[in-house]
Amino acid sequence: MPQTSDRNRRIVLASRPAGAPSPANFRLEDGALPVPAQGQLLLRTVYLSLDPYMRGRMSDAPSYTPPFPVGEVLGGGTVCRVAASQHPGFQVGDWVTGMTGWQDYALSDGAGLTPLGKLEHPSWALGVLGMPGFTAYVGLLDIGLPKPGDTVVVAGATGAVGAVVGQLAKLEGCTVVGIAGGAEKCRSAVDELGLDACVDHHGEGLRKRLAAACPKGIDIYFENVGGAVFDAVLPLLNVGARVPICGLIAHYNDTALPPGPDRLPWLLSTLLKRRIKLQGFIITDHYASRYRAFAENMGAWVKDGAVKYREDVVVGLENAPEAFIGLLSGKNFGKLVVRVGED
Numbered sequence: 496m497p498q499t500s501d502r503n504r505r506i507v508l509a510s511r512p513a514g515a516p517s518p519a520n521f522r523l524e525d526g527a528l529p530v531p532a533q534g535q536l537l538l539r540t541v542y543l544s545l546d547p548y549m550r551g552r553m554s555d556a557p558s559y560t561p562p563f564p565v566g567e568v569l570g571g572g573t574v575c576r577v578a579a580s581q582h583p584g585f586q587v588g589d590w591v592t593g594m595t596g597w598q599d600y601a602l603s604d605g606a607g608l609t610p611l612g613k614l615e616h617p618s619w620a621l622g623v624l625g626m627p628g629f630t631a632y633v634g635l636l637d638i639g640l641p642k643p644g645d646t647v648v649v650a651g652a653t654g655a656v657g658a659v660v661g662q663l664a665k666l667e668g669c670t671v672v673g674i675a676g677g678a679e680k681c682r683s684a685v686d687e688l689g690l691d692a693c694v695d696h697h698g699e700g701l702r703k704r705l706a707a708a709c710p711k712g713i714d715i716y717f718e719n720v721g722g723a724v725f726d727a728v729l730p731l732l733n734v735g736a737r738v739p740i741c742g743l744i745a746h747y748n749d750t751a752l753p754p755g756p757d758r759l760p761w762l763l764s765t766l767l768k769r770r771i772k773l774q775g776f777i778i779t780d781h782y783a784s785r786y787r788a789f790a791e792n793m794g795a796w797v798k799d800g801a802v803k804y805r806e807d808v809v810v811g812l813e814n815a816p817e818a819f820i821g822l823l824s825g826k827n828f829g830k831l832v833v834r835v836g837e838d
Contacts, residue, residue, distance in 0.1 A: 503528050504812055505568045505598035512553055515748040515823065520553065521569075521816035529602045536582045538575035538591065538601045543812070543833040544621035545571065545819045546655070547719075550747040559777050569597040572626060574617045576838060585610075592620045597815055599835060617838065622655055622830035623797055623804040624790070630778045631659035631717075632789045634739035636667075637781075638774050639715040643668030648705070648713050648728060650720035652693055653680045653805070655830035656741060660717045661690045662802045669715070672708045674724055676825045683828075687803060696720075702727040712736075721745040729762065732771055740775040747823060805829030 502525055509522035531537045549571060555562045563569055573596065577589040582605050585591070590611040595601035611620055622628060634656075641647060647664040651657035652673025661684065664671045673684040673693035681693035692708045694701070705727045712733040718725060722745030732738070766773060796802040807827040809818040812835045822831050 500599065501528050502526070503598060503600045505596075506812065506815055507568050507597075508553060508563045508565050510565060511555060512550075512748070514750050516550065516553060516816075516820055518816055518820075523813055528600060531579055531581045531602055533581050535602050535604055536577050536585045537579040538573075538593070538595055538603055539578040540573050540575050540595060540599055540601065540812075540835040541838045542574040542618040542621060543571055543597060543815060543835050544573065544625075545809075545815065545822055545831045545833060546627070547742055547744045547747060547822065549819065550823060570594055571596050572621050573601075573835075574611070574620055575601070590614065590617055592625070597812065599812060618806060618808075618832050618834075619797075619804065621832055622806065623659055623802065624793060626778060627655035627830060628659050628793050629781070629786060629789050630741050631656045631663060632793060633778060633781045633785055634717060634741050634776060635660050635663050635715070637785070638739035638772075638776060639664075639717060639737050641667040641669050641715055645669045645714035646672065646709055646711055646733075647715040647717070648672045648674065648709065648731075649717040650674045650696075650724050650728075651744070652684045652690065653688070653828060654719070656719055657717065658684075658688055658805065658829070659802060661688055664715070665689055666796070666801060670711075672705070674705070674720070680828060683805075687805075696724055702730065706731055715739075717741075719744060726758075729765055732765065732769055734769045736769065736771045738771060738773045740773065741778070744823065807831045808834050810834045 504525050507522050510520050512520045551558055552563045574592050577585050577587050580587055584605055591608040593608045641664055647669045649657045649660045652661055652675045661671045661673055671690045673690045674696050675681050675684055675693055681695050684690045684693035694705050694708050709731055713731045714733050714736055716728050716738045718738055718740040719742040721743035807829040815833045
């Protein structure tokens with residue numbers, strides 16, 4: 496059963512970052528434990544998901560979702576256990592997933608919670624069986640439209656989304672080339688995830704090394720990085736290539752447009768001449784139509800070992816800010832989660 500303290504720690508947004516976040520943008524607060532009223536339940540956070548999209552919500556620039564308010568607890572996906580319940584639909588000890596944020600405990604009226612039942616790995620509901628895995632599934636299969644024999648390139652190939660993309664592309668009969676940061680991650684992409692090759696984006700000559708790994712060009716590029724990686728990919732895209740875009744982590748800390756030269760004419764002319772489909776997508780738009788199929792298929796693939804999964808677990812809510820800052824510079828290896836409480 497979940498253990499209950501008499502205090503509730505939470506991490507709030509102390510200030511909006513200018514460029515890369517720093518520890519000063521976060522504040523750890525300690526308050527009284529909330530008490531559920533009739534129709535409510537008290538949730539004990541066991542796992543907190545850290546994801547790149549959170550950087551965008553720390554800013555107040557217009558986006559597809561509202562920014563985090565300064566002085567309020569930071570939002571995020573969590574796996575929790577019910578610590579106390581005044582709600583007829585939930586019992587003490589139940590596992591649920593929701594968006595209760597960076598805190599030890601949260602009150603809920605049950606809206607937006609998904610019961611998890613008995614899972615061998617509850618935290619996987621934040622990764623391969625949750626939003627990152629669903630992002631990979633929709634982006635590759637619905638937008639990338641892979642065919643046997645296609646060459647697929649995926650950036651962030653050992654990350655929460657990219658690792659799933661690469662493995663799904665292999666299941667679809669594609670040749671898959673990953674791009675990752677560092678020799679260890681590249682070895683893992685090939686030896687553990689089964690990719691055909693992986694190119695380290697560190698060092699000189701990225702475009703030349705990527706071209707050597709993709710002698711037939713690129714039919715699908717799954718974009719979640721941007722920056723110099725996209726510059727290396729663009730000349731290699733084949734006629735009719737598809738480019739799903741779920742993120743641009745290389746640019747999340749930008750405070751101004753990058754310095755010249757202006758590459759927009761080059762980009763547009765390449766898209767036109769090669770009839771390339773470049774499509775951004777927000778995964779929340781697809782839950783109603785695609786989540787059931789994803790859950791069934793991904794659950795089966797994970798169970799039989801067709802899709803492998805790696806977590807990078809940080810212990811302690813107080814360590815979440817440092818872990819999140821590291822996530823934006825690629826220090827994590829696998830899906831980053833924070834172990835907040837005991838289960």
